Structures are given as C-alpha cells and as structure tokens.
Amino acid sequence: MIKQICDWISNKNYSLSEAFKAIDQDFDGHISISDLHHFLVTNLNAKEIVNTKLERLHKIMDVSKSGKIFQSDFEQMFGEIQSKRAMDILSFGTSLKSGSAQSDFSGIVSWQNACIY
Numbered sequence: 001m002i003k004q005i006c007d008w009i010s011n012k013n014y015s016l017s018e019a020f021k022a023i024d025q026d027f028d029g030h031i032s033i034s035d036l037h038h039f040l041v042t043n044l045n046a047k048e049i050v051n052t053k054l055e056r057l058h059k060i061m062d063v064s065k066s067g068k069i070f071q072s073d074f075e076q077m078f079g080e081i082q083s084k085r086a087m088d089i090l091s092f093g094t095s096l097k098s099g100s101a102q103s104d105f106s107g108i109v110s111w112q113n114a115c116i117y
Contacts, residue, residue, distance in 0.1 A: 001057050004044050006081055016075045016082075023074075031069035033058050 009019045023031050023039045031039075036058055040046040063073040 001040065001044070001046075001053075002060070002081070006078060006085070008043055009078065016078050017071065019078070020071045020074045029070065031058075031061070031074065036061075036069075 009016070012019070012022075014022065020031070021027075022043075023035055025035045025038050026032075033054060037049060037054055040049055040054075058069065061069045061073060061077055063076050064070065066073075
C-alpha cells in the first residue's frame with residue numbers, strides 16, 4: 001500500500017502537504033484510521049481491507065509513534081521514500097550509461113511492504 005500511496009501522490013502531482021490534506025478527511029490535523037480507510041477505498045480502489053493490515057499501515061505511517069499520523073510524520077516518511085526513488089532513478093540512469101542497468105527499489109519500503117502485504 002505504501003507504494004500505491006506514493007504512486008497516487010506522484011500521479012496527482014501533489015506536494016506532500018497537499019496529499020496529507022487530501023487524506024485527512026475531517027481536517028483535524030491528523031490522519032486517523034478512519035481517514036486512511038476512506039482514502040484507500042475511495043482513491044486506491046481497495047476493495048476489502050483487513051483491519052489488522054489497516055492498523056499495521058497506520059502504525060508504520062505514524063513515524064512519531066504518537067498514535068496519530070501528523071503532517072510531519074507523513075512528510076518525513078514519504079519525503080524519504082521520494083528521495084530514495086529519485087536516487088534510484090539517478091543510479092539507474094548512470095548504470096544505463098555504464099551498461100549495467102540494475103535498479104534497487106527495495107530500500108526503505110521493503111520492510112514496510114512486507115508488513116502490509
């Protein structure tokens with residue numbers, strides 16, 4: 001799900017601040033489990049979301065471990081992922097020039113994806 005959220009942000013050309021505000025359905029300054037569920041169903045067409053996976057995703061995104069996903073948590077997590085993606089793209093371009101085209105998108109998200117899927 002982390003990857004799908006990143007792709008959604010990218011496809012919408014949203015800043016991280018805009019994406020956070022779009023997911024915070026009730027505009028209370030944090031993303032609740034309810035906000036996250038609504039976003040996944042509405043924007044990512046998630047059919048059935050098992051509560052344990054939803055709770056796990058929420059915990060992963062709660063970088064500050066406060067029980068709530070604040071904008072700073074959201075921007076820290078997805079900012080790091082976007083930076084990692086940019087570095088991978090640059091590395092991939094460099095490896096294409098050198099003839100060894102390998103890209104590693106595992107990095108930051110690998111353990112998170114393993115927890116979600």
